Amino acid sequence: MISIQFFTSIVTVLVGVGGLYLAFVKWQSDREDRQSAELLREDVFSWANECIDCLQTLSVLVEKRNSPLFEGVIFAQRRDLMLRTSVLIERGRLFF
Template sequence: MEIFVSVISVLVGIVGLVWVWQERQRAELRTGDVFSWSNEVISVLQSLVLISSPRSLQLEDQLTRARIIEIMFRTSILIEQGRLLFMNEVINDWGSEKPSAYRGYRPEILDHIVVAHQISAAWVQASEEERFIMGEISKDCLMNFVSLAQKEIGRSKTISVDGGRSGDGADLDYLMSESRDARAEALI
């Protein structure tokens, strides 16, 4: 019986050590900070998509301008905050004359915020054709950022089976059509 208790004690100790090690790894990777920062970036990038999309709400010029300026400031700040979470990759001597946080090549996850910042800075002076292209690029920035952030901090499992199940791909046009068909059948 004494051996059994010793074995159980050792197993509990090992499980405890593994748990502490995993928590330490999580703290080192700062996943909570990356998650919070990513949510803020997604909010800003989605705002840019909504403003710059040709099919978006047509906001008054003054409101659009104010939102674009806000996005310009927020993206600039988010880029600098991202530098705290994702270090540049130093290759050869690229950027060696710069302060350490700016030496080398910035990580891809920051590239999409930089482009969004450039779009917001150029938006007011851009032609309609340039704005159309910028709208398309802003969608790519959002989707690419979310994909990279998901790889960085996304969950591989869900708590509920229902939460992880594949959707049916429905959208508003489809649902409107289905609703019209159901109404038409009900009237017949």
């Protein structure tokens, strides 16, 4: 017959091992959450930098629009800028 002390000892060990396992699972989950948040933050910063680049290019194109030296360049860059802006807007919708 199993004594009560032996049974209590086994239950105590099982509860301790279970607690350690749950603590490990929680730690692993928190680590994955932090990594996901860091990746999202990096993606948002990259998107913001691309938006700044796009807006700065637009600003330069508007300033130089009457210059005869930039006529062909402005048309090509404006077409590229329209495409980039559209893509940035859609990517921004995913973030926000």
